[in-house]
Amino acid sequence: MKAHLSLLLLLASLGACERQQVDRERLPPPEKVILEEMRSETNLAFEQLCQQFIHGLWNLFPSWALSEGYYEVAKELQVPDKSYREFVLDFAQIYERKFAALDKSQLNINSRSNLALIENFLQRLQWQYTRFKSYQWDPSIYNVSHSFALILNTDYAPLLKRLHTVSTRMLQVPEYYQAAKAAIYRPAAPQLELAIQQSTGSLEVFGEELEKTVKESQMPADAKEIFLRRMHDSRLAIQSYIHFLQNLQKKLTKSGKFRDFRIGEKLYEEKFQFDINIGMSAAELYQRAIIEKQLTHDKMTKLADQLWPKYFPSDSPPNEPLVKIEKLLNKLSQYHATKDTFKKKVEQQIPELAEFVAEKNLLSLDKEKPLVVRTTPAYMQGFAVASINAPGPYHKNANTYYNVMPIETYSDQRAESLLREYNDYILQILNIHEAIPGHYTQLVYANQSPSILKTILGNTAMIEGWAVYAERMMLDAGYGNFSPELWLMYYKWNLRTITNTILDYEVQVKGISQAEAMKLMVRDAFQQQAEAEGKWRRATLSQVQLTSYFAGFTDILALREEIKKKMGNNFNLKGFHEMFLSYGSAPIPIIRELMLADLAKQGNKFQ
Known part of the structure; x- marks a missing residue:
């Protein structure tokens, strides 16, 4: 109260x-x-x-x-x-x-x-x-663990002070989960399953490691006793919530009265306008993605024709273009890390990407901003293979975490499927997207923006669009020495961006089945089974977010060409990139308006 x-x-x-x-x-x-x-x-x-x-x-x-x-x-x-x-x-x-x-x-x-x-x-x-009203049907939104983990793992204050903060905050945990249980009404099945998985993982935050930290700390004995009691109560509250969700899952499975995870056309268009904000409807973007998918297939066919004699010198190429592309992709996918070396390979590539960005003068990178590759915490697992957790503008120098799913714990079959998907070529593009000069770099720039509002009210299409744009920009600049193998894999990866939009719209609006979605991803976008299964799950858990990659990417490319044409010989990539990123994470149409105004004041030159 x-x-x-x-x-x-x-x-x-x-x-x-x-x-x-x-x-x-x-x-x-x-x-x-x-x-x-x-x-x-x-x-x-x-x-x-x-x-x-x-x-x-x-x-x-x-x-x-x-x-x-x-x-x-x-x-x-x-x-x-x-x-x-x-x-x-x-x-x-x-x-x-x-x-x-x-x-x-x-x-x-x-x-x-x-x-x-x-x-x-x-x-x-x-x-x-x-x-x-997702507060009623998405129980996965109720999870206290991430904020507690931030307090415990971020050195914004001495440990003793942070432990006292956690102790005070834990007082509200039982009431928090009671309110969550009262709010939930007829949840959707995928959201309910995710809530059970992540809530179970959240118990680790209030587990043995925290108990050991408290016992070894300089807290007074009575404060330790209070802390441990509140921690125990927090665990009980989470366990009670998990039990509540499991019982609800059994009941709804028996009755078949889950809420449909599909939100339908009207809500989808409304959410798209709020979240994406690129000046077109979701239906229009969907149609643009359909066209772009065919154009990308055409580019991949040309590369496949070029590479076929190198990898299959004794075989005639198939007549069907998609079959030919798939055979080459499968051949190249054999080159990948092992379960135990995947995370290490991610770590090794980060400095290589930074070196290339500096060599080509694409952006100025702040070497003082730490990037830590870690296994995705249990309370965050179940959504994506890789992700970034960046500090906000009020604590700019804190660590940025590059989260990597624990592939080493997967079954051999599932791990092999994912490792073939994230092969030696794709892994480089993934690291560009997530780290340098993708999400990590963009969010470092966003924290330097003079407008905190443009950072805290960040636009998804701008954030994801920049990461996708960074992939193309790096390859255009010569990353990988214009290797046709890397470009073929890039187009496969870019098909994922395009297909994300098609998949999300067709699942949420057109109501396609899982079998139809898998066909779209595996046949048309050449994704491995495990990746496609994960993306299907993601399309059932979120709405609109999957369109942000393609929406933002196309808008940024269009803006770059507009600015390039306007500036003529005064244009240079580094100037464009740094000016674009200086406006925080604002929607691209707003960035366009600001860039054009600032360029006019600067005599049509980058400062």
Whole structure:
């Protein structure tokens, strides 16, 4: 109740502020407020309101705040009950009115771009709680482990202080899971299965290692006793939640009354507009992906014709292009790491990629920002083979983690299938995508952006699109010495980007079956069985996110060509990349508007 009381006081103060009119006479006249550009009274009021908004945001979503490196609210764990959801809606509605009261015509271009992000966020928040209602049917969203792990594993404060913070935060864990159980109504089967898997993994965060850390710490004996009791209660709460989910799973399996994980066309289009934001509909992007798939097949056919005599000198090539491509891909896929060397190979390639980026002068890399390759924590497993956990703008120098699934623990059959998928060629492209100059690099740049809003309200299509763009950019720059083998594998990998959009739309909107989805991925996109099975599961667990790769990639390429044409001889790749990344993780249409405005001010040159 303490957390809810603080929210009540926050909303009360917001309401009071909302009733007050801005005293324009007390604000300095616009002509006197000149820094780098004109700042009107409205811009000043907007900046102040943004600060209030961010402060309120972190009080409302303390776990999100931790992921952004903001630890002032680390002791808080909001209980996701009905009253909390009402607080969230009140917050969104109040701020929507407050921002709407500003005169947009008086805002400078940077403020307008921030306002667009805020408006999209507030509208999406209301949609999430009143229309989408995933809090009812997706039990996997209820998991406290990640935020506790961040506190324990990030050296933002001395260990003793962090342990006291964890102890205080654990007080709310039993109530948190009680609220979660009360909120869940007729969940979807894939989300229920993921919740059981990840909640079981989350017990590790409150396990023997933490108990040992506490016992060996300098905490007073009574504080240790309290901590261990609260840790025990937290484990019981998670175990009770798992038991609740397992019973629910048995009941719904017997009755067959799971919620359909497919959200349908209307909700899908709405979610697409909030999440992707590229100025076209999901249906239009889907049609573009269908065309691009055929174009990519054509490019792969030409490379297959070139490579066939080298790898099959005694055999005539098949007449069917897809069969010919598949045979070559299978041949090249034999070259891969073992179960025990996969993670080591990932680690070895990172400095090689950094060296190439520096040699080709593609970007400036910050060598002081640590990147740690680790096994994906148990509470995060079950979604992707590899992923990045980056620190937020409030704690820029913390470690970035490159998570790699524990392939060494898989059965030989499953491991072999994944290792063939992530063979020696594809693994290089994966590391470009996830690390350098992909996600890791982009998120380091995002943390340097002068606009925190453009980082914390990041756009999925921009983030994923940049990582996909980085793959093509590196190969275009000569990475791999223009090897036709690497290019053939790149197009296979790029087919995954294209097929992600087709798959997601056809699963969620058109309702295709698992068998049809597997055919699309295995036959048309040449994916290994294990990879395709994992992607099917992912398409049932998420919606729209899989389209972000293709959407962002095509938009970034189009923007680069537009800027290149506009600048002529003044254009250079490094300048484009660094300017593009300087705007945080804003949607690409917003970045385009800002880039064109800044280039005009700079005389159509990169600084």
